Every structure is written in C-alpha cells, then in structure tokens.
Amino acid sequence: MVGLSVGERHFIQGGIAQDLRSDGRKRLTYRPIYVETGVIPQANGSARVRMGGTDVIASIKAELGRPSSLQPDKGKVSIYVDCSPTAAPTFEGKGGEELSTELALALQCCLLGGAGIDLSSLIVVEGKICWDLYIDGLVVSSDGNLLDALGAAVKAALSNTGIPRVHVAGEVSGDDPPEVDISDEEYLQFDTSKIPVIVTLTKVGRHYIVDATSEEESQMNSAVSISVNRQGHICGLTKRGGAGLDPSIILDMVSVAKHVSEQLMNKLDSEIAAAEADEDEQ
Numbered sequence: 001m002v003g004l005s006v007g008e009r010h011f012i013q014g015g016i017a018q019d020l021r022s023d024g025r026k027r028l029t030y031r032p033i034y035v036e037t038g039v040i041p042q043a044n045g046s047a048r049v050r051m052g053g054t055d056v057i058a059s060i061k062a063e064l065g066r067p068s069s070l071q072p073d074k075g076k077v078s079i080y081v082d083c084s085p086t087a088a089p090t091f092e093g094k095g096g097e098e099l100s101t102e103l104a105l106a107l108q109c110c111l112l113g114g115a116g117i118d119l120s121s122l123i124v125v126e127g128k129i130c131w132d133l134y135i136d137g138l139v140v141s142s143d144g145n146l147l148d149a150l151g152a153a154v155k156a157a158l159s160n161t162g163i164p165r166v167h168v169a170g171e172v173s174g175d176d177p178p179e180v181d182i183s184d185e186e187y188l189q190f191d192t193s194k195i196p197v198i199v200t201l202t203k204v205g206r207h208y209i210v211d212a213t214s215e216e217e218s219q220m221n222s223a224v225s226i227s228v229n230r231q232g233h234i235c236g237l238t239k240r241g242g243a244g245l246d247p248s249i250i251l252d253m254v255s256v257a258k259h260v261s262e263q264l265m266n267k268l269d270s271e272i273a274a275a276e277a278d279e280d281e282q
Helices: 006-017 094-111 146-159 247-281
Strands: 033-037 045-051 054-065 076-083 123-125 129-141 162-169 179-189 197-204 207-210 222-228 234-240
Touching: 006 197, 006 207, 033 146, 033 247, 045 146, 054 146, 054 162, 076 094, 094 129, 094 146, 094 222, 094 234, 123 162, 129 146, 129 162, 146 197, 146 222, 146 247, 197 247, 207 247, 222 247, 234 247
Parallel strands: 076 129
Antiparallel strands: 033 045, 045 054, 054 129, 123 129, 162 179, 197 207, 197 222, 222 234
C-alpha cells in the first residue's frame, strides 16, 4: 500500500477531476510503452514490456499433450504469474503469492474468453494430441497497472512464438497415440490477430482513468479490466475493489475501453513489429 499524506491524496484526486494527472497525462492516456521480444532464448516465445515504472516479462513454452476428454477438439493453455519480491515491498511473503494468484486468474478470464486465444488452433490430432501452452508472467518492477502490462507482454510473447510443425506418421486408429515427427526447422507462427489487449479503468472519485500508477491505485474506489480484441469483441471482464458499480457505469466503461483499446492495440502492434525487426537484425 502506498503511503500518502492528506495533501498528496487531494492533489492526485483533484488532478484527475480536472483531467490533468500528476505526471501530466490526461485521464485516458497511457504511459509510453516499450517492448522487447525474444528475451528468453529457451522459450518458444517471450517478451518484456515496460509501462513507466512497471516492468513485466512473459514467456511461452509449448509441449505436446493430450486434449481433455470434455474438449477433444481444443488444446490447453495454463497461465502462471510470479511477482518478484524485489518488485515492491508488499510482494514479500504471502502478499506476493495472493497477488500472483489474482493476476493469473484475471489473465485467464481476459485472455481465454470465447474471442481470445483460439484453442482449436492448438489441436494436432483431434482427441489424441494437442499443444499445451504454458504462459509464465514475471513482475520485475511494479508501479501500477500490472494486469494491462502483463496482458500486453503475453500478446507480444505469443506473436514471438514459433510452434514446431508436427507430421503425423501412419494412420490414426484405436486409443493409442499416433507416432509424430516434430520438425526442428519448420515452425508455425502463432496467430495473434484475435488476441485482445486489456484495458483497466480505475475509478477515482467520480472519474475513471487508464494505466493508473501505484499512487493513483491507492486512491481507487474500484477497477474494471476489460479485454478487447482487434474486431472490437469483448473477450473478458473482471472487477476488483470493494465499491459497487451501477450497471450503466459498467456499460459506459465498456464503451470507453473499446475506444481506448484501438489506440493501445495500434501502439502495441507497432512496438511489437519494431522489437521483432530489432531481434531479426541481431
């Protein structure tokens, strides 16, 4: 929890009310976003995203597995988040574990919705073989808006992910898993065209802001995180904070999130393309 004096709290709340935040941004403006890709060579894909003082890393590991009997035509995705104890004093011990679990669940809600990651694209042989994706997020440094930053890092890491091409040897029959040949040279690029970005609207007083800093988050009534993809589809929604919200306010937040997501998506796609170009040159 950020300790602020009464004067500092009034300064933050007053600035937001006047659409001029402490760092000079307007209510619906993000901090500069910086992206690096390929930061973990052992992973199938990885990325690092910085938003102001918030610094996160996401990595993707792909392994062959067996589809669930309930969803034989879909692969599986598992999301884990680790908050480094050095990222913030509150992350030490149990506080970091609770936040890690909360962030992982929120990412699953926002990224694995009906219009998010296409699980059917991970199937190799229906009912027998699929790709299991393990998504790991690491919070290196925290200055607010962790969920949006992690969502951006996962999207960048997925765009950096190459899944080996699998050739099925022989006919597929019976319950035995078929023999497969995993290519060392051919890779399928992960389709990220429908992967959403996460926009968190943090309500401070009567107004809401995007990309809140830790100081601003300490003054929030509640926060709603909405994931929106390139097609404008809502992929997931999650809320934190004790204060209730009127349904009309949530509908307004969804409308604002759709508008803001276009700017964020364009900026993020541009940064990812530049990062991958830099990686290719190296």
